[in-house]
Structure formats: structure tokens, C-alpha cells
Amino acid sequence: MSFLAENFPLIRDAFLTTLSLAVVSGICALILGTVLAAMRVSPVPALRGLATFYVELFRNTPLTVVFFFLAFGIVYVDLQFPSRFITAVAALSLYTAAFVCEALRSGINAVPAGQAEAARALGLDFRQSLTTVVLPQAFRTVVPPLGNVWIALAKNTSIAAGFAVADLTALLQRLSNSAADELALVFVAVVAGYLVITLPSAWAISVLERRLAIVR
Amino acid sequence: MTSRPNGEPLVRLSGVNKWFGELHVLQDIDLDIARGEVVVVIGPSGSGKSTLCRTINRLEPIEKGEITIDGERLPEEGKQLARLRADVGMVFQSFNLFAHKTILENVTLGPLKVRKQSKGDAEKRARELLERVGVTAQADKYPAQLSGGQQQRVAIARALAMDPKVMLFDEPTSALDPEMINEVLDVMTSLAREGMTMVVVTHEMGFARRAANRVVFMDGGRIVETAEPETFFTNPQSPRAQDFLSKILNH
Numbered sequence A: 001m002s003f004l005a006e007n008f009p010l011i012r013d014a015f016l017t018t019l020s021l022a023v024v025s026g027i028c029a030l031i032l033g034t035v036l037a038a039m040r041v042s043p044v045p046a047l048r049g050l051a052t053f054y055v056e057l058f059r060n061t062p063l064t065v066v067f068f069f070l071a072f073g074i075v076y077v078d079l080q081f082p083s084r085f086i087t088a089v090a091a092l093s094l095y096t097a098a099f100v101c102e103a104l105r106s107g108i109n110a111v112p113a114g115q116a117e118a119a120r121a122l123g124l125d126f127r128q129s130l131t132t133v134v135l136p137q138a139f140r141t142v143v144p145p146l147g148n149v150w151i152a153l154a155k156n157t158s159i160a161a162g163f164a165v166a167d168l169t170a171l172l173q174r175l176s177n178s179a180a181d182e183l184a185l186v187f188v189a190v191v192a193g194y195l196v197i198t199l200p201s202a203w204a205i206s207v208l209e210r211r212l213a214i215v216r
Numbered sequence B: 001m002t003s004r005p006n007g008e009p010l011v012r013l014s015g016v017n018k019w020f021g022e023l024h025v026l027q028d029i030d031l032d033i034a035r036g037e038v039v040v041v042i043g044p045s046g047s048g049k050s051t052l053c054r055t056i057n058r059l060e061p062i063e064k065g066e067i068t069i070d071g072e073r074l075p076e077e078g079k080q081l082a083r084l085r086a087d088v089g090m091v092f093q094s095f096n097l098f099a100h101k102t103i104l105e106n107v108t109l110g111p112l113k114v115r116k117q118s119k120g121d122a123e124k125r126a127r128e129l130l131e132r133v134g135v136t137a138q139a140d141k142y143p144a145q146l147s148g149g150q151q152q153r154v155a156i157a158r159a160l161a162m163d164p165k166v167m168l169f170d171e172p173t174s175a176l177d178p179e180m181i182n183e184v185l186d187v188m189t190s191l192a193r194e195g196m197t198m199v200v201v202t203h204e205m206g207f208a209r210r211a212a213n214r215v216v217f218m219d220g221g222r223i224v225e226t227a228e229p230e231t232f233f234t235n236p237q238s239p240r241a242q243d244f245l246s247k248i249l250n251h
């Protein structure tokens, strides 16, 4: 235990890094994913095609490859991210946005077509009917799948460790080298760190799900 | 109601054709609807009644022909189309009230978002309309908590809140339990009496006789016969209308 106390600042910083990776990427992915989902259901074929291409590209590329590209490949196009943290956020956001988009799109498809028709018949334009009628109903049905995307994202942040971001997984690597005899404790601390991020959100998701449920 | 109102047609369909893939659902439709006129559209299942109704606010685009409302040609897409749709009220068979909004919010949504009315004005008017259709007590409930008849009356109030020039009804009573049909038809009849221009797809002959100026009989994507309700029901001219009426009258 004193081992953990000694290393507390390290553990705390690693935990905060993982948490902020997940939260910042989560917010970016939610925004980008919503835009992509809107594109996928828009009446403009070019926008639909672009969004479909994006989703298929990122959904079918391993996240590590996305990281590699942003960390090293991107120098070929004369662009470099100002920090490793931002590189990691970019990789996680771009990748996760594809999954957010798919979760939202399935939610949009679950909203009966008559809802959007009634909105259009009232004179709402595409954007208005999406934002005031379709998406609010879609978000309710997508809380569980979005929750899964969030948990996957929280765990996926660990790939950043391989790209020199000092997160929980990087801490595990570092301490297991320097303090091999305390390995079990280190494991417990790291796993607890991830659980602290994912468990409360699983709980929040089920509460949200019940709060937002709509009767039909 | 026997005399046809005069003046420029409010809605004009000329040479309208529509296909669903291979299926030619609307064939050379010509139809003028005068201001204040009530037209009932009747015909067998699959004859294109709903499609006709939905082309008038361009929920269904057409491939050929022209539709004008108040002299203005229906725009293809975008903001102008949305603006024109605001002037055309629509009532669906399945009500389509916004499930996540209260009854009051359902009625104020259009005025707030499209007409940019203030919240106070929109709510005042919405309450008047809800009173008119007899669902004042339900204003703060959600659609699923209302009966079908109540939901459909709210849907009518929602459309009326936009002060439409014309109202489209696509089988507004066919999803209702029999005991709720009249409460909806009564609202529609009083609307017709007050001079609302209406296109109503329905098989309710009582309503057609009471409220309609004209009956349009469709079959196979064409308008086969047009007549005053009394004439149409008692003395249909075309064999297909005779056949159709004998079937629904025997039920």
C-alpha cells in the first residue's frame, strides 16, 4: 500500500490523462458523429456519399493504424499536431465519430417516418425537422448504443500509451518495469482507474435511458 | 352545399404524372380546386389517392406536370418549399403527432419555428384551437396518453395553427375506432362550413354529402369521374364508379 501512496502523484496524473483523453475525444466524436449522421440522412446525395465513405473508412481501419497515420504518416502532408495528447485526441475522435454516426443513424431510422413527414408538412426545413423532431427522439433510443461507444472509447484511450502519452496503460508499463514485485498492486490500481471512468457512466446511461424513455 | 365557389383556383394540378419505379401511379391528373371548396377524393385501394394528396405539398415529388398553389408553382426543394408547405395543412391517417412533445408543444411548434411567433402568442392561439377541437384538458399530456380521436383532433389543431390556405386530409378517420370517427368528422364539417379549402381522401359518405362540393373518383391513377356528392352517390356515370359504390354500399 505504501507503494501506491509513494506513487500517488504519478497514478493521479495518469488517471487524469486517461479521463481527459476519453472526455475530450468523446465530445469531439459526438459532435463530428452527429454531423456525419445528419449528412447520411440528408437529401443531398453527395453529402450522403461522403459520410458513408468516411464511416466505412474509419470503421474498418484498426485504431492503431489511425494513430500511426496521425503520429507519423501525417508529416508527409506537411502537417503536425502540436502535442502527442492532441494527436491521440484526434485519432480517437475521428475513429469514434464513425461509431457515433452509426449509432445515431440507427436511432434516426427507428423514428417513424411519419414524424419527419409531419415536421416537413408544417413547413420546417431539413435542419429544423432534424434538430427539433427527429434527433431528440433518436437520441433517446441511442442512449444504450452510445453508452457502448463511450465505454469502448474509454478503453481505446489505452492505445495512446503506445504513442508516448502518459496515461494509465503507460503507467502500467512503466511501473511494471521499475517495480516488478508490486505488479499485482499496479494492476489493481490501473484497472480501478478504468472502472472509475466506465462504471459510473454505465450507471448514468441506465438512468438516462429510463428518464428519456418515450411512450408511444 | 351545392354551389361551387368561383374565382381563381387556389390549387391547380395540370398534367400531373408520377411514377414509383415502373408503376405509373398518377396519370395526367388535371384538377382545379377553388378557394373555399371542399373536394372529397374517393376510390379503391391503390388507386393513388394518398399519392395525389401528398403531391400537393410535395411530400411526393412529381415527374411531369405542374402544381400551383395560390398561383405560385411548387418549388423543388429547400427554403421556398418549406415556406410554401407552411401554407398547406396536412392531416395524416396515423396522426403523426410529435411523440416527444406535449399536446400544447405540438400545436405551437410550427408557429414558433416557422412563423417565428412569440411564445405567448403561439400558446394563446394554440389554447384557442385546442378548445375549438375539444381537447383543452389534455394540453400538457403527451400524444400517447390521448385516444386516437383526440390525437387526430390535435393534429387538426396543429395544422390550423399555421393559418393554412388549404388543408389536406388523407383518410383521417380510417385508423380510428368507430365511436371516435364522428368527433373528428364534426370538426372537419365545421371547418368546411367556415370556408376552409379542403382536399379530403375519405370513404365517409356522410361527410361527403354533408360537407363536400365535389367528389373526385380515382381508379388506376386516373381521375375517372368528378361530380357533386349527391349526383355521384345516387347516379354514378362510369362503370368503375358504379362497381366501386356497389361494393362499399353493400358493406
Ligand SMILES: Nc1ncnc2c1ncn2[C@@H]1O[C@H](COP(=O)(O)OP(=O)(O)OP(=O)(O)O)[C@@H](O)[C@H]1O
Residues within 6 Å of the ligand: B020, B023, B025, B043, B044, B045, B046, B047, B048, B049, B050, B051, B052
Ligand atoms: N413509396 C412508394 N413506393 C412505391 N410504391 C408506392 C409508394 N407509395 C405508394 N405506392 C404504390 O402506389 C400506388 C398508389 O398508392 P396510394 O397510397 O396513393 O393509393 P391509395 O389510393 O391511397 O390507396 P389506399 O386506399 O390503400 O390508401 C399503390 O399501388 C401503392 O402500392
Ligand SMILES: [Mg+2]
Residues within 6 Å of the ligand: B049, B050, B051, B171
Ligand atoms: Mg391511401
